[in-house]
Amino acid sequence: MALTGELFVASKRVSRDGPGFKAVAAATGTEIEPSFSIATTEDVETAAAAAEAAFPIYSGLPREDRAKFLEAIADEIEALGDELVERAMQESGLPQARLTGERGRTAGQLRLFAKELRLGEYLRARIDHAIPDRAPAPKPDLRLRHVPLGPVTVFGASNFPLAFSVAGGDTASALAAGCPVIVKGHSAHPGTSELVAGAITRAAEKTGMPAGVFSLINGAGNTVGQALVTDPRIKAVGFTGSRGGGTALMKLAQNRPIPIPVYAEMSSINPVFLLPGALAARAEALGKGYIASLTMGAGQFCTNPGLVLALEGPDLDTFVTSASDAMCGAPSQVMLTPGIHKAYESGVARWASAPALKLVAKGQEASGPTSGRGALFTMTGADFIADPSHAEEVFGAASLLVRCADIAELQKVVTLLEGQLTATLHLAESDTELARQLLPSLERLAGRILANGWPTGVEVTDAQVHGGPFPSTSDGRSTSVGTLAIDRFLRPVAYQDLPEALLPAELREDSSVPRRIDGKPTL
Numbered sequence: 001m002a003l004t005g006e007l008f009v010a011s012k013r014v015s016r017d018g019p020g021f022k023a024v025a026a027a028t029g030t031e032i033e034p035s036f037s038i039a040t041t042e043d044v045e046t047a048a049a050a051a052e053a054a055f056p057i058y059s060g061l062p063r064e065d066r067a068k069f070l071e072a073i074a075d076e077i078e079a080l081g082d083e084l085v086e087r088a089m090q091e092s093g094l095p096q097a098r099l100t101g102e103r104g105r106t107a108g109q110l111r112l113f114a115k116e117l118r119l120g121e122y123l124r125a126r127i128d129h130a131i132p133d134r135a136p137a138p139k140p141d142l143r144l145r146h147v148p149l150g151p152v153t154v155f156g157a158s159n160f161p162l163a164f165s166v167a168g169g170d171t172a173s174a175l176a177a178g179c180p181v182i183v184k185g186h187s188a189h190p191g192t193s194e195l196v197a198g199a200i201t202r203a204a205e206k207t208g209m210p211a212g213v214f215s216l217i218n219g220a221g222n223t224v225g226q227a228l229v230t231d232p233r234i235k236a237v238g239f240t241g242s243r244g245g246g247t248a249l250m251k252l253a254q255n256r257p258i259p260i261p262v263y264a265e266m267s268s269i270n271p272v273f274l275l276p277g278a279l280a281a282r283a284e285a286l287g288k289g290y291i292a293s294l295t296m297g298a299g300q301f302c303t304n305p306g307l308v309l310a311l312e313g314p315d316l317d318t319f320v321t322s323a324s325d326a327m328c329g330a331p332s333q334v335m336l337t338p339g340i341h342k343a344y345e346s347g348v349a350r351w352a353s354a355p356a357l358k359l360v361a362k363g364q365e366a367s368g369p370t371s372g373r374g375a376l377f378t379m380t381g382a383d384f385i386a387d388p389s390h391a392e393e394v395f396g397a398a399s400l401l402v403r404c405a406d407i408a409e410l411q412k413v414v415t416l417l418e419g420q421l422t423a424t425l426h427l428a429e430s431d432t433e434l435a436r437q438l439l440p441s442l443e444r445l446a447g448r449i450l451a452n453g454w455p456t457g458v459e460v461t462d463a464q465v466h467g468g469p470f471p472s473t474s475d476g477r478s479t480s481v482g483t484l485a486i487d488r489f490l491r492p493v494a495y496q497d498l499p500e501a502l503l504p505a506e507l508r509e510d511s512s513v514p515r516r517i518d519g520k521p522t523l
């Protein structure tokens with residue numbers, strides 16, 4: 001399928017004259033064909049108006065129809081075959097196996113949300129029957145369900161061109177909730193975005209969805225994104241990217257005459273705690289596992305282990321030696337964009353010039369102009385406490401090991417950390433008591449707590465939380481991965497004393513969706 005460089009405005013392909021932009025091959029930094037249209041103000045207006053018009057139709061469809069739409073998107077993405085993976089490889093520099101896996105995850109999460117729709121539990125329906133003869137006052141009939149917010153804008157992420165982009169988790173959960181979606185495509189992978197947008201549009205046609213259910217808008221710079229976030233018809237925003245970008249969008253959304261929620265996933269360094277029993281038992285293996293997780297995908301995961309905390313001692317020395325050896329053997333890897341590569345290099349240079357930090361190992365020499373070379377630094381707990389700013393995310397395969405003098409110092413370091421997506425404990429049975437002491441602080445710190453694993457690679461399931469306190473996300477009460485992600489795009493409505501004929505199907509007496517009725521769950 002030849003790429004055309006067109007936008008998808010209300011499911012229609014649209015081409016714009018005037019200066020466009022081209023994708024840049026991640027490995028070489030050179031431009032690749034074709035040129036992509038930049039959306040005009042009119043395109044944003046058309047997409048927003050169509051999304052607004054589609055909302056009552058789309059949100060009012062039976063859940064089964066929306067489930068079929070999501071499944072059709074998954075089928076159409078798979079039907080794109082190798083072309084999708086090949087274009088994504090060229091644009092992102094990510095390897096084939098990773099992108100093939102990401103395509104599977106993208107299709108899988110669309111199908112998971114289809115299942116969620118059929119189950120209906122996400123509506124959290126509740127019925128409290130009336131008690132007309134209750135004294136001193138009668139009790140009304142009250143019924144509750146969750147309804148979609150309205151049109152949603154999704155910002156595609158650079159680091160997951162499929163699973164967190166045009167048909168990624170934010171789009172899947174918003175469409176499942178009943179919200180039309182306007183995607184602001186990431187300029188790092190416009191060809192990949194066009195292919196996926198074509199798949200969504202075909203799925204919408206085949207399943208009879210209203211045209212405004214989906215648009216893909218591209219723009220160079222921030223103008224198009226800002227226009228979408230401030231458009232009064234947009235009711236929520238999903239974003240994965242930089243802290244600067246996420247907080248700018250949060251401010252814009254808050255300053256609207258009618259503010260809206262922004263669900264932004266931003267920076268996280270994912271502290272890993274090596275407890276003494278685990279270090280004594282397997283320091284060498286832990287060193288290898290750490291570098292494998294850190295360097296995966298050139299370290300361009302928001303879940304990558306950017307900070308390690310452990311107690312001083314010979315076992316920690318063994319760990320550092322093993323990690324350093326593994327790092328020295330780690331090949332450099334192409335990074336997503338020249339800009340992300342440059343930001344990584346300057347982050348590593350900042351750490352290298354900080355007197356409190358010591359560079360203990362570097363990965364192999366860069367093999368190309370945009371290849372990132374891994375880097376491992378250490379510092380003492382005392383120095384970290386004196387200046388916790390070193391914990392700022394360096395996006396890429398660089399990590400900082402903090403060597404703490406004792407448990408009190410380690411616990412002090414924890415209190416100085418910002419909100420995180422994950423916190424990981426490596427522990428042996430002898431560490432149980434220390435782990436128990438740490439757990440309350442970790443619950444305050446992070447959205448996911450792991451034992452004896454590595455944080456990269458987020459399983460898409462019902463019980464997943466990919467979120468966490470600020471700045472890992474803008475709203476730690478939510479997740480962007482797993483079926484609970486649908487909650488971000490819903491709000492509760494209670495119906496008091498409505499006649500049965502006016503009630504939504506899920507709140508009528510005969511509905512089979514799981515509900516809580518008069519205090520008793522029917523699940």
Ligand SMILES: NC(=O)C1=CN([C@@H]2O[C@H](COP(=O)(O)OP(=O)(O)OC[C@H]3O[C@@H](n4cnc5c(N)ncnc54)[C@H](O)[C@@H]3O)[C@@H](O)[C@H]2O)C=CC1
Pocket residue numbers: 155156157158159184185186187221222223225226240241242243244245246248249265266267268301302339340343344395
């Ligand atoms: N923690 C994480 O998961 C990730 C972090 N990053 C960080 O972001 C840096 C840059 O990477 P990008 O992916 O390009 O992220 P970015 O935040 O610069 O851009 C993401 C998207 O948001 C838009 N955007 C950014 N600032 C905006 C503003 N003020 N107004 C309107 N729209 C705006 C961009 O046009 C783009 O579509 C990386 O070097 C890395 O530090 C990037 C990807 C994932």
Ligand SMILES: O=C(O)CCC(=O)C(=O)O
Pocket residue numbers: 157159160164240300301302303455456457458459466
């Ligand atoms: O580790 C993963 O699978 C997801 C990571 C992620 O959400 C990100 O890097 O933006």
